[in-house]
Amino acid sequence: MKQKEILLRGLNMTRRWGGLVAVNDVSIDLERGTIHSVIGTNGAGKSTLINMLSGEFGPSSGSVELLGQDVTTWPQARRARAGLGRSYQRNTIYPTFTVFENCRLAAQANVQKPWQWWKAADTCSASTNAAKDAIERAGLEHMQERLAGMLSHGQKRQLEIAMCLATKPQVLLLDEPLAGMGADETERMLKLLDTLRKDHAILLVEHDMDAVFRVADLITVMVNGTKIASGSVEFIRNSPEVRAAYLGEGH
């Protein structure tokens, strides 16, 4: 049997905001070749979880391991350089730059050599290659010279994934990549996630349940900061606790 390759591991993570426990003793493994989705109602703690894994802020207790190394105290930029990519709920693109320029900037920003900013950007071939590769993988080749601000909502979300890929991550943390998308855009994004699956470990926080049930390999369900269930799509679909706590009968 193929050996599991755990790329990112959150262990017994708890995050308190004053008296509020936003995430309570949650552990999660992200494995290469797997889309692991975290679902839960508003305020369940999904963004807090993703923020602790990405390094936006640390856990109040618990730890995070990236590629077998304890990174709990590492800031986000250091984790990013070590292979952790993240896309945001909010738009992080530069609208007056092209698709290509946005990706190249993302690639350059991930290099730990600030003086490279002083070089003419087009001489920096590593960033250029990373940007081209990311654009191709995200299926945006035909619009790489287009200004990012001119893209449709769905294309902007695709660009955000491309910008994330330009940093050459092993792990992708995706916070609601389908938010606000129409049916066609959703289909395109699901296809993209499917193709990215084999090379990466993907964490998908998403409200669109139909999409989650179609694309995820594993699902973790959170309620009020606590993990109430984690397992295969079939396991979650048939779990009475999950149905009672969260899902309607439609799934």
Ligand SMILES: Nc1ncnc2c1ncn2[C@@H]1O[C@H](COP(=O)(O)OP(=O)(O)OP(=O)(O)O)[C@@H](O)[C@H]1O
């Ligand atoms: N910076 C903060 N300061 C205080 N409380 C916070 C902070 N961030 C989140 N919380 C609280 O922690 C809890 C979990 O919030 P979180 O945003 O992680 O939930 P979520 O599952 O991502 O919700 P949503 O689906 O609405 O995005 C909520 O009660 C929220 O109000």
